[in-house]
Amino acid sequence: MANKKIARALAENLRALGIEEIATEGESSAIIEALGGEAAGAEGEAGRADILRREAAGVEKCRRCALASGRTHAVYGDGNEYAEILFVGEAPGAEEDRQGLPFVGRAGQLLNRLLEQVGLKRSEVYICNLLKCRPPDNRDPVPEELAACRPYLDKQLNVIKPQIIVCLGLFAAQAILNTKESMARLRAGEHKIGDVVVIPTYHTAAALRFPSYKQQIYDDLCRARDLAYG
Numbered sequence: 001m002a003n004k005k006i007a008r009a010l011a012e013n014l015r016a017l018g019i020e021e022i023a024t025e026g027e028s029s030a031i032i033e034a035l036g037g038e039a040a041g042a043e044g045e046a047g048r049a050d051i052l053r054r055e056a057a058g059v060e061k062c063r064r065c066a067l068a069s070g071r072t073h074a075v076y077g078d079g080n081e082y083a084e085i086l087f088v089g090e091a092p093g094a095e096e097d098r099q100g101l102p103f104v105g106r107a108g109q110l111l112n113r114l115l116e117q118v119g120l121k122r123s124e125v126y127i128c129n130l131l132k133c134r135p136p137d138n139r140d141p142v143p144e145e146l147a148a149c150r151p152y153l154d155k156q157l158n159v160i161k162p163q164i165i166v167c168l169g170l171f172a173a174q175a176i177l178n179t180k181e182s183m184a185r186l187r188a189g190e191h192k193i194g195d196v197v198v199i200p201t202y203h204t205a206a207a208l209r210f211p212s213y214k215q216q217i218y219d220d221l222c223r224a225r226d227l228a229y230g
């Protein structure tokens, strides 16, 4: 855990200096092991940032489902490749589609504020969605799209190996936990996948419509923070 913390802080600092990568192809897997546990997946010696960058490039060209035809940009994910906390939302919205980055619209700005309020920096967490391309008119994802896109999320989880997954919204919570339970019931329960704690909470877009959800998201973020760093 301490090594992963050092790696995360190093990744943050280098990114602040405009250096995008801390572990490049050809780097010794022993160094990767020392920083963050075992080398990321089957790629062996490739660094986490490198693997994620390659995956993102693949997603830009992906045509596994019909959403490919309507996108401006695919939105792979963004954040610290050594994050203890990984956020999963539903799908990109209009602003995300324009910029190619997750949670950059109004819902993303609310998420940023809530992260700040609980003492978390966006640069230390990782944020992505179930779907990497925007559904038309922000309609709900359909099962075929979720199934087609799921391998990309599974790869992100495999590479980043977060300690906590925070599911933003019912779609993300139900997909990650493979359930049809309501958000109220999911929030009331405790969830784990292996050693990884899963925390379902409301999507910040819902909190823009129903401001009372903000407090509940705040409480769930506090729990994630305490479990990751407490």
Ligand code: SF4
Pocket: 059, 062, 063, 064, 065, 066, 067, 068, 074, 131, 132, 133, 145, 148, 149
């Ligand atoms: S939503 Fe996912 S599966 Fe569908 S085209 Fe985009 S990246 Fe590919």
